[in-house]
Structure formats: structure tokens, C-alpha cells
Amino acid sequence: MSQSSESWASRRRRWRVERLDPARERSPERRGRFVTLGDIPVEGLYGPWSLEPGPDDAAAGAGGPTAVDHHGDALARGRWDDFDPSRDVGFPGEPPFTRGIHPTGYRSRLWTMRMFAGFGAAEDTNTRFRSLLAAGQTGLSIAYDMPTLYGYDTDDPEAEGEFGTCGVAVSSLADMEVLLGGLPLDRVSTSMTINSPAAPIWAMYIVAAEKAGVPRAALEGTTQNDILKEFVAQKEFLFPPEPSIRLVTDTIEFGTRELPRWNTVSISGYHIREAGSTAVQELAFTIADGMAYVEAALARGLRVDDFAPRLSFFFNSHSDFFEEIAKFRASRRIWWKLMTERYRAENERSTWMRFHTQTAGVSLTPQQPLNNLTRVATQALAAVLGGTQSLHTDAYDEALAVPTAAAALLALRQQQVIAEETGVASVVDPLGGSWYVEALTNEVERDVWRYLDEIDRRGGMVAAIREGYPQREIADAAYRFQREFDAGERRIVGVNAYVDAAEVTSVPVLAVPKGSLEAQLARLERTRRERDPAAVESALAGLRDAASRPESSDTNLMPHFIRCAEAYATLGEQCGVLRSVFGEYREPVAV
Template sequence: MKTKNQWLQSVYAPATQKFPERKYNFKTLSDLDPEPIYTQDDLAQDFDVERDLGYPGEYPFTRGVQASMYRGRLWTMRMFAGFGSAEQTNERFHALLKAGQTGLSTAFDLPTLMGYDSDHPFSRGEVGKCGVAVSSLADMEILFQGIDPETVTTSMTINSPANAIWAMYIANAQKQGKDLNKVGGTIQNDILKEFIAQKEFIYPPAPSVKLVIDTFEWGPRVLPKWNFISVSGYHIREAGATAVQELAFTLADGFHYVEKAIERGLDIDEFAPRISFFWDVHNDFFEEIAKFRAARRIWARQMRERYGAKNPKSWMLRTHAQTAGVSLPAQQPLNNIARVAIQALAAVLGGTQSLHTDSYDEALALPTEEAATIALRTQQIIAYETGVAGVVDPLAGSYYIEKLTNDIEAAAMGYIEQIRALGGVEVGIDAGFFQAEMAEAAYRYQKEVESKDRIIVGVNDFVQDNVEVPIQLIDPEVERVQAQRLARVRRERDPNRAQSALDALRDAAVTGANTMPAFLECAHAYVTLGEQMDILKTVYGEYTEPVMV
């Protein structure tokens, strides 16, 4: 049998003389340069089936964290939703559940994400625009009215104010008389990626991470089925990172939380099984699949060999995925339906545990109900009509997939070791390391698009007049309704209980105690989100990002 090099010289070279390779950028979005063909020769030196691949549900989990994967249970179809008032989003939640969605994912508006009440002057014009407005337990009660937290898992994308918002969700479940041992879901709660990418921070890194570790300590004992963090690469990727950078920076964040929890004196095998991850799924089909596989392998090896975790569940990287909003242009938006379908298929072949598919109108406005339904139907077609859910990790053994998985793992580990040599994630944030790396990657990508070295259909080639599509607008009346509700909450709550709860929150922050019990009492006392964040500002201060020259 010919070797790879023999074939390239004797067959491929003459073929390309007759039909030269296209003037096309074959490089992946991480600038990895694939060869024309892959064979067993590419795996001979650095690939061991038992060490690197194994079986699904077994260390190092390259092939998936569950043995039966989608033959036993499909991924959770968890569509991201939230807009306007709590009433409007509750209505959308019920519509999505009726359409066959199997889990909820909550988007909050910018004031909520930044820890401001809806009636704060900084909130004007932004209430309900990019998600739902939640300022107190009163909003949370309406938001999840008619939805059983014991049977429907909920994910909440919130970070700086995560402890307070999570406490409101828990308080709502308690008021309904629910068993917290049965309440499942995920709070994003990944503050490090805010400093790296999304910039929705309030306090400096050190006290912000302290608040995260409070949930690590408190969560497993109170809500054992809840994932108290979703370490997020999504926003890092959306900010311009490559797939390799997304993988490396996200895992570095995860390891940082693990180290801080161990410093707190926590048992790694108590908190690690409830850590989850959240990945972006971009256009480069095979690179995205390999990224998921490399992520599981890196996490498993590091958790077992570096951090000494003994419980196999601590080695398992469980993940949610979302198709890449940044990849969906406003030009010819209906083309985005095809992009989302391909990205979603990559997430499934990569072994995700839950998935959100973006709507085709992502670049124009919050999704209409029709657009959101098409996005959900895309997942259902993949699940029930393509056959890909019938085989666990069907691409395992592909020469290209295995080599690409190895290459991505090696490149990501190179970044992780570089971050460790800098002194860790927080030092890297202060030094502007992440910003510089992502800026360079984004610049390179934009140059490729502008020079047509990388074709984006409908944007820099195959251009035509835009198709008009309906978009969803947010009624400014939402802001007035929110202000009225907040005024009623402050008027009708027990002022002594509210003040006592705020005092306890401040005291916990001052003394370094776990803040979650105080946050929970604040929720039950109807202390507003802004009031809680403001009291912590008096203890922790506010963070201003340094200017990088």
C-alpha cells in the first residue's frame, strides 16, 4: 500500500498540475493549515487509541461524557429567550415549551446584567431591550409563573449579579413549596470571561471571584442538582477569539476557579461535578467538532493528573453550546438558517449536552416568535430526521478529526501554560494578555474578509439586495411598567426586614463570610437588585478597566 507521501507525489501532484488548487483560504479559523489528505501516517507518532480516544463515558471522555449519548437521551433543546417585561418573556417561555423545547434559557436586559434597577437613570432606554428586566423577586415570580422548577431545568445568563439573581430564583421555588433537592438548572456566574471579553463587570476581579467561590461552597449542599457555574467560551469567541483561543482561555478560567475553591478548603470532588461549560459553535465545521473533543480530554487529564480529583464525575466536561451569533450577518438574513443548521450539526457531532440555535434575524433584533420556532425546528430535524443521534461519536477514528483534535489540544495547552507562566488568569487580565491575543486574531480575520481571502456569502461575495424580514421591537411602555412595579415593591415590603437583610449582606462581605445566605434573605425581603449591588460597592469598590497602550 502506498504511503501518504507516495500518493501525494505520484497521484496528487499530477492531478493538481491538470487542475490546480483553487485560490482559496483552506486554513481553519484558528489559522491551522489542513493538508489535502490525512491517513494513518498522520497518527502514527502522537496518537494512542487507548490513551487518547477510549470509549464514550470513560476517561478521557474524548468520545463523550455519557456512554449512550443521544441513543439514551437527546441533548436538551434550550432556546435562549428573554425580552421586555417578565410577563412577555413568561408568555414566550410557555410558547417554546409548547413547541417542544425541553429546557429554558433566560436572557436578561443590560441594566440587570450590570446590576442596575430598571428605574435607575443609567437604565433609561435599555429596559427590556436585550433580554428580560428583573429587579426583584416580584419580577422573578412573574417570569416563571406556571413553570415547575422541579421538572423544567432553567439556565440563566447572568454574571456580576449572579448570586442575587440565583437567590431570587431559589426564593421563588421556596415560596412555591418546591424541594430544592429536585430543582435543576444552571447559573452562568463566570465573571472572569467578563473581564476578558464581555465587560459586564461591577467589582474588581478578586472580590468578584470570591463571590463565585461562595456559590461553589454553598451550592452543592443546598441545590445538589444545580450547576452553579457555566464557564463560558461563547462570549470570548464572539469578541474575536479563534477556536483555539476560546478553548484555552475558557479552560484556563475553569482551572482558576478550581484553584480558588481548593484554596478556600473545598473538596474538589464535592464541587467539580457541578461545573459546566458553554461553547460557541462557529462556521468551521470540523474544527468545531474537534474543539469539543479536545476540551473534554484536556479537562479530564488536568482534573485527574494536576488537581487530583478522584471522582470520575469531576473529570467530565459537561457542556451547553450555542451557534455563533457573530457569524450571522444582517445581509441576506435568511442565509443564516443554513449557517445555524450546519453549526448545530457540528455541536451535536461534537457531543454537546444542550444546545441553543440562534434565529436568522439575530443581527437585526431580538428574535420574533416565528424565527425562534424555526431555530428550534432546526434542532428537532437534526435529532429526528438525520440519523446522527443514532451512533455515539460517529466521526471517531477519522484521520482528520483525530489529528485535528490532537493539534487543537496541543495549541490550547500551549496557551494554558503561557497563562500559568504569566501568573494566572487575573494577572493576565491586568496585563492585557487576553485582549491583545483576541485583537490580533480579530484583525487577521477582518483582513481576510475585506481582501476576499475568506468568503462570507452575501457579505463580500454573492451580494444582492437585502430581503426585508419582520423584526421584533420592544415597546418603551415596558420601562414605565417596570418603574411602577419597583415603586410598589418598595412601598409594600417590610422595610425593617429589607434593611436587616441589606445589613447582613454588607457584614458578610466585610467579614469574608459566604454571602449566599444573605443574598437569599435579601430575595425573600424583596430587596432590589440595585440595592444589593450598591451595598457591595461600598465594600468591594468598582472596577475600571485599565487603558492598554
């Protein structure tokens, strides 16, 4: 029988007996079990058989994994007993979007190179933004300092010692005006990493842009504004879940009506992954958060096709190269299925999984920090091969401090080298059709649906968060990784493998410029002295009154945040009003 007429199954059996088994006897494999970083088993070889159903698929039934909608109807998912590449992989730019949401991939337009930046006072970060734009960056991304993230002004006693160390301080519209001064807001999009106080900070951005001559309808950008992942992972929450989701819904409604080019929420798996989750958990819990926001907006009376096209996502690109690519590809397929089958979206853009990616900060090491350049490069390449819309590459020194200007520039250059010199942007989904990548994509999707089923069973993501379900799952995954690291089963170069006992780390570390704190405090004092006290009092009273009433379109808080910004009410004053109405959230201990 010729090889061409012999079946794959027959050839595989013969190859195993004649080639593989003798090779293993001569040279045993390095470990007894190969798995991804997320503990998905990895075979030594993949082929057409890898896309056929396994025992778990058969047990799931002919419909494959299912998720239950609010009417109790089971929605059929992936039919891995009937995998059809033309249907389940398809072409880029058409459902189920496994291969990308645009037919031309990066052949028409490269991903947005959006470097996260922020430190010190507004002047310091404005200078960094100008430098990055001059070096070829194509989008802005604002990091705020810890007091800002928690809704405190720089001179609040709670803010002492935290000024400008992990982002820029913004206490009022006066700071925002300096931060954005001279930047081409009509030509570049801006991403803002802010969550609990996202609405008042976004209002300051809108007002500052309008004062600079850019109408709000022309503004393009993204507010992270994903409060659910704060309860799950990052823990930078202020208010209980229900009023927090009200604030998110207010921004979705306001943006839908007045800022058609703005992504009002960036549903974020990045922080879930940084907290120790697996790739599957990152994707599952992020999508579950997205479902909660969709349902809140629908409950407000919005039509899904009015707001869903402006939903965006934010993912981590970690160190397991192929698992990350599979995660990105599966994300698009799952979101398309959810938006079409559960939420009945008719506008195709409503079904697009559009996402920003950042390389894995948690993977960076202070030991042998130059090794981080290699880690970041491979993680960035995985994000590009997975079809990201925009990308931040971590600087090699981020395990030590906020990046220096030189380190941030080098991180940007890594993206530019990938874009201009490797050829990966010339082909759409170049790994599509790889038996390994397609099998791993299917495996990730199936495991994500299992998590979504369980969250449905528990009453949705908010209910699951309240009982600590995703938090426990993440903690278990992080503990498993730490055990494997401690046992030497997970090897990290320079940390528990290839350690240099004589190493002396000498990397320049960025410090907040001298005088920045004094300049910030002086501007805050001057703002309070020169503003109209009656206008501030009136704006804050209106905010308090609206927040005290049941949520609805009539009590949307965004117009009140706009008025507060225009009156130069400070962030601390506005969040103080909300704390007095909503209360502050204290996380219960999850056991």
C-alpha cells in the same frame, strides 16, 4: 507488489507522483494555503501518517506538551510521538472521554434543547417560555436586559433607554415571581445568563421557587456566573477581580451544600469566541478560567470531588465545521487530564467536561438574513457531532433584533430536524476514527496546552488578565480575521461574496410590547411601597457587614442575598451595597 502488501508511505509517495502532481498541474488548487478559521493548516488528504509525530511534536520531547502545577512538577501531556487510538481516543463513557462522557451518547437521551429567551417585562418573557415549552423545548434559558446585567433597577437613571431590549428586566423578587409563574420548575432545568449580579439574581430564583412549592434541593439548572470571561471578553463587570471571584466561590460553596442539582458556574468560552478569538483560544482561556475557579474553591476549603461534578461549560459552535468538532472532542480530553493529574480528582464525574453550546451569533449577517438558517444548521450539527449536552440555535433574525416568536420557533425546529430526521443521534461519536478529525483533535489539544503553559508561566489566569495577555491575544486574532475579510481571503456569502446589490431586507423585527415599561415601573414602585422597610434595612445591613469582612465560609454572602430577596430588596439596592464595599472596576488600557 500488491496494493495490500505495499506500505502506506510507499503508496502515498506513488500516489503523489502518479496522481496528485499531474492533477494539480491540470487544475491548480484554489488557494496556495488552506487553513481552518483558527489558522490551523489543513492538508489536502489525511491518513494514518497524520497521527504520527511532526517536527513540533518531536521538539516537545517524549512527554509531549507540558503544563506545570503549583508544586513545580511537569505533568506529561499528549504523547503524539506515541499516539495510541485505544488509549487517546478510546470508548465513550470512559477516560479520556474524547468520544463523549456517556457510553450511549444520544441513543438513550437527546441533548437538551434550550432556547435563550428574554425581552421586555417578566410577563412578556413568561409568555415566550410557555410557547417554547409547548413547542417541545426541554429546558429554559433566561436572558436578562442590560440594566439587570449591570446591577441597576429599571428606574435608575443609568437604565434609561435600555429596558427589555436584549433580555428581561428583573429588579426584585416580585419580577422573578411573575417571570417564573406557572412554569414547571420541578420538571425542567433553567439556565440563567447573568454574571456580576449572578448571586443576588440566583437568590431571587431560589426564593421564588420555594414560594411556589419547589424546595431548593430539587431545583435543577445553571447560573452562568463566569466573571473572568467578562474581564477577558464581554466586559460586563462591576467589581474588581478578587471580590468578583469571591462571589463566584460563595455560590459554588452554597450550591455544593444546599442545591446538589445546580451547576453554580458555567465557564464560558462563547463570549471569548464572539470577541474574535480562535477556537484554540476559546478553549484555552475557558479552561484557564475553570482552573482559577477550582483553585479558589479549594482555597476556601472545599474538596474537589464535592464541587467539581457540578462545574459546567459553555462553548460557541462557529462556522468551521471540523475545527469545532475537534475542539469539543479535545475539550473533554484536556479537562480529564487536568482534573486527574493536577487536582487529583477521584470521582469520575469530577473529570467530565459537560457543556452547553450556542451557535455563533457573530457569524450571522443582516444582509441576506435567510442565509443565517443554513449557517445555524451546520453549526448546530457540529455541536451535536461534537457531543454537546445542550444546545441553543440562534434565530435567523438575531443580527437585526431580539428574535420574533416565529423565528425562535423555527430555530428550535432546526434542532428537532437534526434530532429526528438525520440519523446522527443514532451513533455515538460518528466521526471518531476519521483521520482528519483525530489529527485535528490532537492539533487543537496541543495548541491549547501551549496556551495553558504560558498562562501558568504568567502566574495563572487572574494575573494574566491583569496584565492583558488574553485580551491582546484575542484582539490580534480578531484583527487578523478582519484583515483577511477585507482582502477577500475570508468570504462571507451576501457580505463580500455573492452580494445582491438590489437586495431589500424585509424581516419582521420584534419590538418591546407597548405598556411593558409602564407595567414594570408600576410593579417596582408597588414593591417598594408594600414591603417591610425594617426587614429591607436589616437584610442590607447584614449584607454590608458580611461583605466588609474577609471572605470565608462564615462570611459567605449567599445567605444574605437570600434574606435580601425574601425582604424584596431590589437588585440595585444590593449591588449598591457591594459597590460601596468592593468598589467598581475600571479596565486599564491594554497595549
